[in-house]
Amino acid sequence: MTLEVIGISVLWTFLYGYIIVASIDFGAGFFSYYSHLTKKEHIINKIIDRYLSPVWEVTNVFLIFFIVGIVGFFPDTAYYYGTALLIPGGIALILLTIRGSFYAFANYGGRQSKVFLFLYGMTGLFIPAALSTGLTISEGGFIVESDKNIEFLAVKLFQSPYSWTVVFLAIVSILYISASFLTYYAKKAGDFPAMEQLRRYSLFWSGPTILASILVFWGLSHHNPMHFAKAWDIRWVFACSFLFYLIAVWLMWKRKLLGLSFVAVMFQFAFAFFGYGYSHLPYLLYPYITLQSGLTNTTMGWALVIAFIAGLVLLIPSLVLLMWLFLFNAKYVKDGK
Amino acid sequence: MDSAFWSRMLTEETLAFHIIWAAIGVGVPIFISLAEFIGIRKKDIHYTMLAKRWTRGFVITVAVGVVTGTCIGVLLSLLWPTFMQLVGNVISLPLFLETFAFFFEAIFLGIYLYTWDRFKNPYIHWLTSIPVIIGSTLSAVFITTVNSFMNTPAGFKLDSAGKVVDIDPIGAMLNPATPSKVGHVVSSSYLVSGFLLAGLAAFFILRGRKHIYYKKALKLTMITTFILCITTILMGDISAKFLAKHQPAKLAAMEWHFETSKGAPLVLFGKLDPETNEVKYAIEIPKALSILATNSPDGTVIGLDSIPKNLWPPLYIHYLFDAKVSIAFFLLFIAALFLFLSLWKKGNPFHPLVLYGIVIAAPLSFIAMELGWIFSEVGRLPWIITGIMKVGEAATTAANVKLMYFLFTGLYLLLAIVAVTVLIRLFKGKTAEAELASKEESN
Numbered sequence: 177m178t179l180e181v182i183g184i185s186v187l188w189t190f191l192y193g194y195i196i197v198a199s200i201d202f203g204a205g206f207f208s209y210y211s212h213l214t215k216k217e218h219i220i221n222k223i224i225d226r227y228l229s230p231v232w233e234v235t236n237v238f239l240i241f242f243i244v245g246i247v248g249f250f251p252d253t254a255y256y257y258g259t260a261l262l263i264p265g266g267i268a269l270i271l272l273t274i275r276g277s278f279y280a281f282a283n284y285g286g287r288q289s290k291v292f293l294f295l296y297g298m299t300g301l302f303i304p305a306a307l308s309t310g311l312t313i314s315e316g317g318f319i320v321e322s323d324k325n326i327e328f329l330a331v332k333l334f335q336s337p338y339s340w341t342v343v344f345l346a347i348v349s350i351l352y353i354s355a356s357f358l359t360y361y362a363k364k365a366g367d368f369p370a371m372e373q374l375r376r377y378s379l380f381w382s383g384p385t386i387l388a389s390i391l392v393f394w395g396l397s398h399h400n401p402m403h404f405a406k407a408w409d410i411r412w413v414f415a416c417s418f419l420f421y422l423i424a425v426w427l428m429w430k431r432k433l434l435g436l437s438f439v440a441v442m443f444q445f446a447f448a449f450f451g452y453g454y455s456h457l458p459y460l461l462y463p464y465i466t467l468q469s470g471l472t473n474t475t476m477g478w479a480l481v482i483a484f485i486a487g488l489v490l491l492i493p494s495l496v497l498l499m500w501l502f503l504f505n506a507k508y509v510k511d512g513k
Numbered sequence: 514m515d516s517a518f519w520s521r522m523l524t525e526e527t528l529a530f531h532i533i534w535a536a537i538g539v540g541v542p543i544f545i546s547l548a549e550f551i552g553i554r555k556k557d558i559h560y561t562m563l564a565k566r567w568t569r570g571f572v573i574t575v576a577v578g579v580v581t582g583t584c585i586g587v588l589l590s591l592l593w594p595t596f597m598q599l600v601g602n603v604i605s606l607p608l609f610l611e612t613f614a615f616f617f618e619a620i621f622l623g624i625y626l627y628t629w630d631r632f633k634n635p636y637i638h639w640l641t642s643i644p645v646i647i648g649s650t651l652s653a654v655f656i657t658t659v660n661s662f663m664n665t666p667a668g669f670k671l672d673s674a675g676k677v678v679d680i681d682p683i684g685a686m687l688n689p690a691t692p693s694k695v696g697h698v699v700s701s702s703y704l705v706s707g708f709l710l711a712g713l714a715a716f717f718i719l720r721g722r723k724h725i726y727y728k729k730a731l732k733l734t735m736i737t738t739f740i741l742c743i744t745t746i747l748m749g750d751i752s753a754k755f756l757a758k759h760q761p762a763k764l765a766a767m768e769w770h771f772e773t774s775k776g777a778p779l780v781l782f783g784k785l786d787p788e789t790n791e792v793k794y795a796i797e798i799p800k801a802l803s804i805l806a807t808n809s810p811d812g813t814v815i816g817l818d819s820i821p822k823n824l825w826p827p828l829y830i831h832y833l834f835d836a837k838v839s840i841a842f843f844l845l846f847i848a849a850l851f852l853f854l855s856l857w858k859k860g861n862p863f864h865p866l867v868l869y870g871i872v873i874a875a876p877l878s879f880i881a882m883e884l885g886w887i888f889s890e891v892g893r894l895p896w897i898i899t900g901i902m903k904v905g906e907a908a909t910t911a912a913n914v915k916l917m918y919f920l921f922t923g924l925y926l927l928l929a930i931v932a933v934t935v936l937i938r939l940f941k942g943k944t945a946e947a948e949l950a951s952k953e954e955s956n
């Protein structure tokens with residue numbers, strides 16, 4: 177494998193990791209707020225808090241890791257995306273800041289307030305919307321380079337149907353992923369009312385997720401036909417994704433093997449996400465940056481790969497410990513101890 | 514005002530806000546870990562309570578540190594894309610490593626917070642505080658190497674087209690500024706955290722809290738800060754020698770040293786006439802600058818006359834530097850005084866005047882840290898990377914930076930207000946005495 181392929185694979189895997197853990201977090205925030213509005217907070221909030229409190233900071237790191245990594249491996253991305261994304265990036269940052277800190281204020285500050293809950297719930301929908309614009313822009317057509325200047329066509333992005341299908345997919349996916357995971361978590365806790373409630377959410381959002389995925393393909397076929405053609409070439413990958421979707425929903429429907437159901441959800445998104453990423457190549461930003469043109473100096477590239485492996489040696493046992501303590505520890509999941 | 518100006522403003526504001534919380538995030542875990550360890554060791558419930566209460570406040574400050582750290586991390590690419598494009602190649606290793614350190618810290622902080630009563634052996638819980646310390650300190654170390662690189666770039670060459678070639682990743686991290694900067698940053702982060710906690714304890718004793726708990730807190734933090742004062746000042750001295758060798762422009766500007774000379778005097782305080790560059794009302798200590806900079810009374814110190822005038826850093830950094838050093842010596846004085854009065858049999862370290870001194874020292878230490886950073890960063894102007902790239906060339910060309918500046922200003926104001934309110938509310942009506950009493954009852 178060449179350096180640039182290793183680089184992008186590592187980064188893409190981390191972005192995938194972020195999508196899963198952040199979706200659980202974002203969706204949980206929305207469900208918290210929604211259940212508060214419908215006076216059902218006593219049913220599911222305990223489960224949500226018990227899972228999120230020890231891990232919220234870790235979620236944040238996945239995103240930073242991706243951003244720092246892509247700038248490190250492909251410094252040209254900093255130049256193009258950095259200039260273009262000032263507004264959407266800045267707004268996403270502000271929302272992330274509000275969300276992260278207010279979560280801590282509410283949960284460790286020991287007082288639940290409606291304002292905190294509202295901000296936590298709503299930012300959970302707006303952040304993915306803002307972040308997903310990064311993916312839309314990568315398809316090209318929203319950045320124009322003139323001499324020594326990069327111009328970002330915000331209005332065009334706003335009017336693009338493709339852009340809206342991506343936003344729609346981002347939002348419904350987080351609700352679906354989140355509900356599927358929390359259903360499993362509630363079952364482990366033996367909290368059956370919460371499980372039933374979350375199961376309903378999961379089944380409810382599974383439909384729009386598939387609908388949105390189809391819409392995204394339709395949008396892509398108009399916006400970037402070349403990318404669409406490459407995706408069509410590996411359509412078996414997306415078929416696998418759909419197969420896992422069916423497995424996940426079926427298990428959820430039957431209330432059987434909920435852990436496996438969530439794993440199927442993860443596979444569903446893994447196939448779709450990696451398939452999308454693979455067909456996007458060689459472009460990192462169409463048509464300005466390719467995998468080869470944007471690559472960092474090779475010495476630094478290998479240094480990063482070595483640092484990455486060393487980091488994983490440290491991180492994986494730590495993450496396993498974290499999961500063992502808070503995810504697969506029946507006593508903690510049940511009583512919060 | 515152009516994008517470059519607003520980019521600078523936004524970066525300054527974000528960093529100035531972030532370092533307050535970042536320093537707490539780096540330093541306070543040391544004290545928490547120390548208190549918990551003593552508590553287990555001596556079987557003294559007061560220290561354990563201290564660790565628990567500090568942790569409770571610490572989480573709030575860490576949250577603000579994490580989110581503002583995310584902001585500056587991303588803003589670096591958003592506001593300075595040309596800078597990142599040029600040196601993204603060279604500094605990505607420490608940036609990458611910093612994220613790992615942060616990851617490590619984040620994982621164990623979650624574990625530390627939620628496993629207080631989980632293990633039979635209390636030392637196991639205490640052990641989980643060690644990775645938190647390692648993670649937070651290492652992130653400070655790695656990110657400081659990036660800043661050091663901007664001061665004294667190393668580990669690469671520029672080809673004729675201005676592209677970066679021949680990169681040596683480790684060489685870039687271990688550039689000349691790294692040792693002194695890292696030492697100074699880490700030590701002063703611990704120091705300000707110590708004074709923050711000491712200031713709180715002193716404040717409560719002044720407010721009439723009589724419980725021995727507060728005195729124990731004050732003793733623990735003040736003894737530690739005394740040691741940290743000495744290491745921080747020592748590191749500061751090393752930094753001065755480093756500047757003389759590698760960044761003479763910064764040293765000359767901060768000391769108002771206009772003429773290259775041997776046996777240079779040290780200018781303390783004073784006022785500069787901006788037209789004639791004449792210094793008034795200053796205290797001059799003969800040969801002191803040479804001693805400070807070169808360890809020899811007759812050492813040569815490069816003056817501003819050896820540097821083209823358009824490359825001079827702003828001369829007002831002298832005021833910042835003087836203020837910072839004055840505070841540093843006040844901090845050392847108050848810590849030494851407390852220690853002396855504790856050791857002297859007839860002394861009363863809890864005399865109200867001493868306590869007032871400690872209470873004042875807490876905000877002063879943070880002010881000194883801010884001044885130190887401003888002076889160090891402004892002292893690099895007009896360069897963003899000394900000798901390689903100027904600030905104006907690095908800034909984004911995007912419009913709307915001004916709008917972003919105001920949005921972020923509002924955000925930081927909001928965060929500051931809410932964080933402080935939450936912190937006050939967290940402890941209001943829940944005194945340590947009451948908590949200790951209920952704990953003893955349940956045992």
